[in-house]
Structures are given as C-alpha cells and as structure tokens.
Amino acid sequence: MNIVDIWIALLGLTxxxxxxxxxxxxxxxxxxxxxxxxxxxxxxxxxxxPIWDANQTWLVFGxxxxxVAFPLVYGVLFSxxxxxxFTLLYGLIFRGVSFExxxxxxxxxxxxxxxxxxxxxxxxxxxxxxxGVLTGTKIAGSHFAGGSxxxxxxxxxxxxxxxxxxxxxLASTYLIIKTTGIxxxxxxxxxxxxxxxxxxxxxVMITWTPFHDPRVLAHWLGSPRVYFIWIxxxxxxxxFTGIIKSLRARREIMPFVFSVVFFFAGYLGLFASIYxxxxxxxxxFYNAAAQRETLAFTLWGAAIILPVVLGxxxxxYTVFRGKVGKEGYHH
Amino acid sequence: xxTVLLSRVQFAVTTLFHILFPTLTIGLSVFLVVVEFLWLRxxxxxxxxxxxxxxxxxxxxxxxxxxxxxxxxxxFGTNFSRFSQAASNVIAPLMAFEVMTAFxxxxxxxGIMLFGWNRVSRHMHFLATSLVAVGTILSSFWIIAANxxxxxxxxxxxxxxxxxxxxxxxxxxxxxxxxxxxxxxxAALETTAxxxxxxxxxxxxxxxxxVLFRRSLTIALIMxxxxxxxxxxxxxxxxxxxxxxxxxxxxxTEAHWETNRDGGAPxxxxxxxxxxxxxxTFEISLPNGLSLLATHSLHGRVSGLKEFAxxxxxxxxxxxxxxxxxxxxxxxxxxxxxxxxxxxRKGRLFEHRPFLWTLLIIHPLGFLxxxxxxxxxxxxxxxxxxxxxxxxAEGLSPIPPGNVIWSLSLFLIIFASIGLIYLFYIxxxxxxxxxxxxxxxxxxxxxxxxxxxxxxxxxxx
Numbered sequence: 001m002n003i004v005d006i007w008i009a010l011l012g013l014t015x016x017x018x019x020x021x022x023x024x025x026x027x028x029x030x031x032x033x034x035x036x037x038x039x040x041x042x043x044x045x046x047x048x049x050p051i052w053d054a055n056q057t058w059l060v061f062g063x064x065x066x067x068v069a070f071p072l073v074y075g076v077l078f079s080x081x082x083x084x085x086f087t088l089l090y091g092l093i094f095r096g097v098s099f100e101x102x103x104x105x106x107x108x109x110x111x112x113x114x115x116x117x118x119x120x121x122x123x124x125x126x127x128x129x130x131x132g133v134l135t136g137t138k139i140a141g142s143h144f145a146g147g148s149x150x151x152x153x154x155x156x157x158x159x160x161x162x163x164x165x166x167x168x169x170l171a172s173t174y175l176i177i178k179t180t181g182i183x184x185x186x187x188x189x190x191x192x193x194x195x196x197x198x199x200x201x202x203x204v205m206i207t208w209t210p211f212h213d214p215r216v217l218a219h220w221l222g223s224p225r226v227y228f229i230w231i232x233x234x235x236x237x238x239x240f241t242g243i244i245k246s247l248r249a250r251r252e253i254m255p256f257v258f259s260v261v262f263f264f265a266g267y268l269g270l271f272a273s274i275y276x277x278x279x280x281x282x283x284x285f286y287n288a289a290a291q292r293e294t295l296a297f298t299l300w301g302a303a304i305i306l307p308v309v310l311g312x313x314x315x316x317y318t319v320f321r322g323k324v325g326k327e328g329y330h331h
Numbered sequence: 332x333x334t335v336l337l338s339r340v341q342f343a344v345t346t347l348f349h350i351l352f353p354t355l356t357i358g359l360s361v362f363l364v365v366v367e368f369l370w371l372r373x374x375x376x377x378x379x380x381x382x383x384x385x386x387x388x389x390x391x392x393x394x395x396x397x398x399x400x401x402x403x404x405x406x407f408g409t410n411f412s413r414f415s416q417a418a419s420n421v422i423a424p425l426m427a428f429e430v431m432t433a434f435x436x437x438x439x440x441x442g443i444m445l446f447g448w449n450r451v452s453r454h455m456h457f458l459a460t461s462l463v464a465v466g467t468i469l470s471s472f473w474i475i476a477a478n479x480x481x482x483x484x485x486x487x488x489x490x491x492x493x494x495x496x497x498x499x500x501x502x503x504x505x506x507x508x509x510x511x512x513x514x515x516x517x518a519a520l521e522t523t524a525x526x527x528x529x530x531x532x533x534x535x536x537x538x539x540x541x542v543l544f545r546r547s548l549t550i551a552l553i554m555x556x557x558x559x560x561x562x563x564x565x566x567x568x569x570x571x572x573x574x575x576x577x578x579x580x581x582x583x584t585e586a587h588w589e590t591n592r593d594g595g596a597p598x599x600x601x602x603x604x605x606x607x608x609x610x611x612t613f614e615i616s617l618p619n620g621l622s623l624l625a626t627h628s629l630h631g632r633v634s635g636l637k638e639f640a641x642x643x644x645x646x647x648x649x650x651x652x653x654x655x656x657x658x659x660x661x662x663x664x665x666x667x668x669x670x671x672x673x674x675x676r677k678g679r680l681f682e683h684r685p686f687l688w689t690l691l692i693i694h695p696l697g698f699l700x701x702x703x704x705x706x707x708x709x710x711x712x713x714x715x716x717x718x719x720x721x722x723x724a725e726g727l728s729p730i731p732p733g734n735v736i737w738s739l740s741l742f743l744i745i746f747a748s749i750g751l752i753y754l755f756y757i758x759x760x761x762x763x764x765x766x767x768x769x770x771x772x773x774x775x776x777x778x779x780x781x782x783x784x785x786x787x788x789x790x791x792x
Contacts, residue, residue: 050442053397057430057438063404064427071419078408078415079728085409086738089402090745096398097749100391104756142416143729291420293496298424305431312439319443319450 003296004289007069010302014065016267018058020170020260025052027171029095029119030164031190032112040183041112047178047324049099054313056092068298072142072288073278079144080137081129081151088125094118120164127163131156134213134274139282155212162201166263169194173243173256178324188247191255195243195262202236202266209273215281216273225272232269239265335724337735338410341742343709345402347702348746352396354701357471357516358523359389360464365550367457376783377543379775384543384765385527388757390445395753397438399746410735414716414726418494421487421502422477429473437466449772456775471519472512479508481717482708483576489720506576510568511708517562518704522697524554525664529694530761532687542786543765545681548690552671552680559664566661567624573711574625574633577718579643580711582636584650585621586611590635595619600655604647609637645713653703653710660700667693 025048035041048055066074078085095118102111132151139145172191176184210217220229242258276284289295363382370378404426407415415423443451443459451459486501487494496502531548535541573581581587586604587596588611598620602611622631636644667689674680681687712718716726767783 050446053394053441054435054438056397056401057434060401060404060434061427061430063401063408064423064430067404067407067415067419068423068427071416071423074408074419075412075416075728078405079412079730082409082728082730082734083737085405086741089405090741092401093398093745093749097394097753100394101752101756104391104759143413145729148731148734290423291495293499294420294424297496297499298427301424301428301431305428309431309435309439313435316439316442319447 003292003299004069004286006299007065007289007295008285010299011062011065011069012271014058014062016264018055018062019267020263021055021058022052023167023263024048024170024174025055026095026119026123027167027169027174029115030123030168031171031175032116032119034186034190036186038108041108043179043183043324044175045099045102045115047175050320051316052099053096054316056096059092069290069295070278070285070288071290072283073285076137076139076142076144076279076283077133080146081132083148084125084128084132084151088122088129091118091121091123091125095122123164123167124160127160128152128156130163131159133279134159134209134270136213136281137279137283139279155208158201158204158208162198162205165194165197165201169198169243169259170256170263173259176255177252180323188250191243191259192247195240195247195259198262199236199240202233205266206233206269213280219273229269229272232265232272236262236265236269334727334730334732334735337732337739338727339723341410341735341739342403342406343706344739344742344746345399345406346709347705348742348750349396349399349403350701350705351698352392352399353467353471354519354522354698355392355526356389356396357464357467357519358521358526359385359392360460360467361520362523362527362550362554363389364457364461364464367460371453371457371777373781374777374779375781375786376771377546377781377786379771380765380767380783381543381547385547386445387760391753391756391760393437393441395749402742408728409738410728410730411716411726412728414721417492417721417726418481418717420496421484421494422480424499425473425477425480425503429470429477433466433470433473435466437463437470440466448775451774453775453777468516471515475512475515476503476505476508479511480505482511482712483507483572484717484720494717494720507572510565510572513565514562514569514704517558517565518697518701520554521558521562521664522701524551524558525690525694525697527551528555528690529692532690532694533761534764535681536684536687536691542783543767548681552668552675555664556668556672559661559668562661563665566658570624571627577711578634579636579639580645580650581625582634582639583645583647584654584707584711585633586614586647586651587621587633588635588637590638591622591630591632593630595622595630596625596633597621598624599651602651604651606647643714645711650707650711653706657700657703657707660696660703663693664696 028044028048031044032041035044063074066077094114098111098115098118102108102115105111128151131153135151135153135156137144137146138150169191172187172194175187176191179187210220219225239258239262243255243262246254246258274280276286278285278288363386366378366382366385369375370382440459440462443456444463447456447459480502483506484494484502485505486496486498486503488497489495528548528551531544531551534544535548570581573584586599586602588609595618597616597618599611599614599616602614602616605612619629621633622629625631625633636647670686670689671680674683674686714722714724716723771780
C-alpha cells in the first residue's frame with residue numbers, strides 16, 4: 001500500500017459517491033415525463049432542492065482528484081471525451097438553473113422540460129463517457145491520439161441506456177423515502193420496473209464486456225481475480241432480490257439501500273475487471289500518478305478537511321430528514 | 332481558424348460569463364451576513380424582510396455561477412490538456428483545496444440558508460449564511476492563487492517540460508496572489524455595493540416600502556464608501572506588482588513603446604496605438620504620469636514595449652482600452668461616493684433625486700470593470716500560459732478545431748439565452764418588490780421583535 005493506492009481509493013470512493021448522490025438527483029429529472037401534475041413535479045423538485053448542489057460538487061471533486069493525482073488520465077481522457085464531456089456540462093447547466101428559474105417562472109413547463117432534457121443529456125453523456133473509457137483510448141506518448149468520436153459505438157450507447165435506467169431506480173427508491181400517498185405509490189411502481197431493466201442491462205453488460213474488450217476476459221480468468229470476481233455479480237443478484245422483496249413488503253428505506261448495493265456491486269465488479277488500468281489499454285493508475293510531493297501535500301489536506309465535510313453533510317441530511325413538504329419554496 | 336485561437340476565445344467567453352456571477356455571489360454573501368447579523372442583534376423585522384428579499388437574488392445568481400463554474404474546471408483538460416499535464420503538480424492541489432474548503436462548504440450550507448428557515452434556529456441559520464460567505468471568499472482565494480501562479484510562477488522547477496513543485500508555500504503565495512486576491516474581493520464587494528445601492532435607489536425613487544430600502548441603501552453606501560477608495564489603493568499596489576513582475580504586460584497596457592532614458596515616462600490617457608509602426612499615432616498624455624504610477628518617482632525608468640521581441644508582446648490596443656475602461660469606472664465610482672458623502676453631511680442623501688438616479692444608472696458599471704480587469708490581466712499574460720515559461724500554443728489539447736467550433740457555438744447560444752432569462756427573472760423580482768407580509772417561521776421569531784409597521788410609522792412621522 002503506497003500513497004498512489006490511497007489516491008486510487010479516494011478517487012474510487014468519490015466517483016461512486018457522486019454516482020449515487022447525483023444519481024438520484026439526476027434520476028428525479030428523468031422521472032419528469034412520467035409525472036401527472038404540477039404538484040407532483042413540485043414535490044419531486046423539492047425533494048432534492050436543498051441538496052442537489054452539494055451532491056453535484058462530488059463531480060467537481062472527482063475532476064479535481066484526477067487532475068491532482070492522475071494528471072495523465074485527466075489530460076488524455078478529457079481530450080478524448082471532449083464531446084460527451086461538454087454534453088454533460090450543457091446538461092448540468094440546464095438541470096442546475098432549472099431549480100431557481102422554475103421557482104421564479106410563471107410558465108413552469110419550460111423549466112420542467114429544461115430540467116428533464118438537461119438531466120437526460122447529462123446522464124446519457126455519463127453513460128457514453130463510461131462506455132467510451134471501457135472502449136479504449138488511443139494514445140501517442142503521453143497524449144491522446146484518437147479521433148473525436150472514438151467513444152461512440154453500440155456498446156457505449158447500451159451503457160448510456162443502462163445508466164438511465166439505473167438513475168431512475170435510484171430516484172424512485174429515494175422518492176419512496178421522501179414522499180407519501182399517491183406519489184410514493186407511483187415511485188414503488190417505477191422502482192419495480194426500473195430495477196428489472198437495470199438487472200437486464202447488468203446481464204447484457206457482463207456478457208458483452210469480455211467480447212468488447214478481450215483483455216477483460218483475460219483479467220477475469222487470471223489469478224487471483226478468478227477466485228473472487230464472481231462475488232460482484234452474486235452480490236448484484238442478492239441486491240436485486242432485496243430490492244424486489246422490500247418493494248413488495250412496501251418497506252420505505254430498504255429499497256434505496258439495496259439499490260445502492262446494486263450500484264456498488266456493478267461498480268466494484270467493473271473496477272476489479274479493469275484494474276490497474278485507468279485509461280485502457282495504455283495507462284495505469286501507477287504510471288499516471290503525479291509528483292509524490294503533490295500527492296502527499298493534497299492528501300494531508302484531504303485527511304483533515306474531508307472528515308469535516310462528511311460531518312456537515314450528515315448534519316445537513318438530518319436537518320432535511322423526513323418527508324418532503326411544501327416548504328421547499330424559499331420564494 | 333485554428334485550435335489555439337478557438338480555445339482561447341472559448342476560455343475567454345466562458346470565464347467572462349462565469350465571473351459575473353461569483354462577483355455578485357461573493358459580495359451578496361457578505362452583505363447578507365451583515366443584514367442577518369443586524370436582524371439577530373436588533374430584532375427589527377425590517378432586517379429579516381431585507382434578507383429574504385436579497386437572498387432571492389443570491390439564490391438565482393449562485394445557481395448560474397455554480398453550473399458555469401464547473402465548465403472552467405473541465406476546460407483545463409478538454410482544451411488545455413498539455414498545460415494541465417505539465418502544470419498539474421503545482422496548480423492542481425490549489426484547485427483540489429478549492430473544492431474541499433470552499434465548494435463543499437458553500438453548497439453544504441446553501442441548502443440550509445435557502446430552505447432551512449423552518450428547520451434550524453436563528454443562530455444556526457446565521458452560521459449557515461456566514462459559512463457560505465466564508466466559502467465564497469475561500470473559493471476566490473484558491474482560484475486566484477492558481478491563476479496568479481500562471482502570472483508570476485514561483486516554487487517550482489521545470490524538468491523535461493513538466494513543472495515540479497519545490498515549495499508549496501512559495502507557489503501558493505507567489506508574488507501576485509495576495510494583491511490580486513485583495514483586488515478581486517474588493518471588486519466583488521464594491522460591485523455588489525453599487526448593485527444594492529442602485530436597486531435600493533430605484534425603490535426610493537418609486538416611493539413605497541421606503542424604510543427597508545433606505546436601510547439597504549445605507550448599508551450599501553457604507554460598503555461602497557469603504558471599498559471604492561480602498562480599491563484605488565489596491566489597484567496601485569497591483570499596478571506596481573505588474574511593473575516588477577510582468578513588464579511587457581505593463582508596457583502594453585500603457586501603450587508605452589520606448590523606455591524613458593532621461594526624464595519620466597508619461598501616462599497616456601488617450602491614444603491610437605499602432606502596433607505595426609510601434610508607436611501611438613495620436614496621444615494625449617500626462618507628463619511623468621507613468622513613472623509616478625509605476626515607480627512612485629517622477630523619473631523612474633519604465634521599460635518600453637520595444638525591449639521585448641514582437642512574438643513576446645500581448646495585444647496593445649486590447650489591453651490599453653480594457654485597462655482604461657476599468658480605471659475610468661473605478662475613478663467614477665469614487666467620485667460618486669464623494670458626492671454622496673457631501674449629500675450625507677447635508678442630510679439630503681435619501682431625498683436628492685439626481686443622486687439616486689445616478690446610483691440607478693451606474694449600478695452595473697462594476698461588472699464592466701471586473702470584465703475589463705480580467706481581460707487586462709489574462710490577455711496581458713499572452714502569449715504565455717505560464718508567464719515567460721510556457722506558451723499558450725504549447726498547452727493545447729490534441730483535438731481538431733471542429734470540436735471547439737461546436738462547443739463554442741453552443742456556449743454562445745446557451746449563455747445568451749441563460750443570461751437573458753436570468754435578467755428577465757431578476758427584473759421581475761425587482762418589479763415584485765419585497766415580501767413584507769408572509770408569516771415569519773416560528774423558530775426564527777425572536778422575543779420582542781420590532782415589527783416593520785412600527786418603523787414605517789416612526790420614520791414618516
């Protein structure tokens with residue numbers, strides 16, 4: 001265990017934190033076309049209004065970690081994924097301004113639509129980014145050397161659709177916690193359907209990935225991975241049954257917890273399949289790492305500051321715990 | 332069009348659009364701390380209403396600032412990946428610290444500030460407001476430190492084209508960080524003070540909820556009277572820092588072509604700089620002015636632009652013009668404050684309509700000064716990305732120009748529409764005016780509050 005490993009862990013933790021936290025936030029936007037009336041949309045938006053911005057900050061932190069700890073990954077990937085990255089940014093812009101603009105608008109439907117389309121663009125772009133990274137990036141020396149659309153292929157499109165379903169699952173199970181009555185009932189329904197879609201896509205991706213990238217198969221079959229790689233799909237399956245059972249039993253918190261476990265299983269399985277590569281096929285985390293002094297200096301800072309951040313994040317969730325009311329309107 | 336120019340234009344467009352919002356965010360967050368402090372202290376309902384009125388502007392402004400800010404962090408990689416890979420060891424920690432100490436703090440307590448009225452106590456709410464303000468200021472510190480390192484690099488060693496850190500303290504507190512940090516924070520506070528003053532003046536001119544806006548105007552003018560003159564002093568410090576560390580930038584900003592061998596260098600007030608002929612075709616100047624400003628002596632020697640190779644010079648007409656707009660506005664704002672001071676001594680501040688009209692008309696000028704200031708400092712760093720060490724063209728991402736044409740055109744469309752819609756909603760908020768009747772949440776109500784109605788009565792009487 002050296003300092004690079006700690007940074008890999010911190011990056012991994014930040015990415016999954018972002019995916020979960022903004023996952024349900026963006027998922028709320030994806031649910032907008034399925035809403036029935038203004039009141040329902042108000043409730044949905046209020047359920048995340050006080051927290052979406054802080055959740056999104058984990059993305060910025062993820063970008064920051066890449067730049068600090070793995071500048072080669074940051075430089076190469078950001079050049080390679082220029083188009084999906086900007087699509088993500090445009091999507092986040094519209095998603096983000098919709099909260100405040102909608103509260104001020106007389107014609108709210110404009111911002112309902114902007115919120116949905118912004119969210120959709122952002123989620124699709126994230127799926128394409130993930131698919132693009134797994135597709136592989138062409139490099140020359142220490143710089144990107146491929147084309148502008150190398151990330152676009154059926155595999156990355158499938159990843160995008162799968163991620164959309166995944167975020168809908170997170171959002172629906174989150175809404176079960178935050179709402180009551182008819183809105184909660186609808187959330188139960190959507191959670192159920194989306195969890196089946198997510199399972200389907202998980203199976204598709206697990207089958208497809210070794211064909212898409214034969215190195216993954218070699219990783220799976222090599223020692224020591226062959227001994228433990230099966231744990232992740234097994235955990236996923238367990239989480240899926242957990243989701244279904246807790247939904248049937250009309251539990252409120254467990255569906256969300258199991259959905260998070262479901263995401264973790266997929267995420268860890270993926271990570272275990274490509275490690276130590278950060279940008280397959282050419283760049284590992286270890287040859288992308290920054291100068292030692294930089295890693296150490298920033299890690300000291302993180303060790304002191306992040307626990308404080310975690311503390312007030314928990315405090316904030318306790319402040320806004322419970323079912324969402326109408327008070328979300330600060331105007 | 333090549334990728335260099337396009338990437339530069341895109342970075343300029345995204346930065347110039349983005350910075351408008353943090354400028355007001357920083358200033359308003361401090362203003363709101365003051366207002367909420369007064370609310371806790373005096374228990375006058377007026378301050379609660381004032382807070383609720385201005386926090387609406389703050390919320391909209393903050394959200395646009397956040398989403399446009401993320402773009403900048405990404406652009407380092409998408410458009411300037413070679414620079415990012417070369418300089419990350421030094422500047423990336425600064426950006427990571429910005430996220431950890433500032434972004435998390437701001438976004439963490441913003442929710443409580445906006446939505447926590449029924450859920451936290453008065454003091455907790457005040458703490459949230461204060462922490463958001465601390466976050467905005469910390470954020471500007473880190474990002475100015477990173478940018479300042481690009482202006483006046485320190486604490487590094489260049490090994491095979493990669494900047495390696497030798498001293499973090501020297502890199503963070505490089506020669507320009509502190510003065511530029513002061514310059515920007517003061518700019519944000521000054522700009523906001525004039526915005527608040529202008530909007531308050533509008534209401535006073537209209538009549539109506541006058542006590543609330545008299546008080547708003549008072550706080551804003553105290554801020555303005557403090558920061559407008561202070562900015563002149565900091566501006567002078569900043570100018571002398573540029574003179575010492577970035578002589579080509581200074582010479583270009585002042586359209587100063589020849590080094591003054593004997594006698595002082597004049598300050599050129601108006602001129603048509605002719606880049607090709609390396610002279611000013613028309614010029615009105617103050618003798619010895621530039622020597623006095625840059626060196627604080629009448630005959631101090633100031634290097635002319637001809638001392639630098641043509642390919643190492645920034646754009647003279649752009650810098651010359653942008654800088655003059657900035658200092659013109661800075662001077663104007665000080666003069667308005669002098670006028671305001673004289674009116675205040677006569678006790679006619681709130682009744683003098685020409686003064687209120689002036690405040691209303693000049694209220695957006697601070698933003699223009701911030702924009703032209705950033706143009707001066709960033710265009711003045713050209714042709715370098717890291718001053719004197721790495722050229723802008725060397726820092727680009729290996730991407731075709733088509734990518735940037737696509738993203739830049741979308742930015743222009745998105746920013747134009749978001750900007751217009753933002754203005755539309757802001758103007759609507761101003762038209763609607765403050766809400767003086769909604770019940771105050773029980774947890775926020777202090778014992779022995781002084782209701783707004785009473786004060787309306789007393790001031791009218």
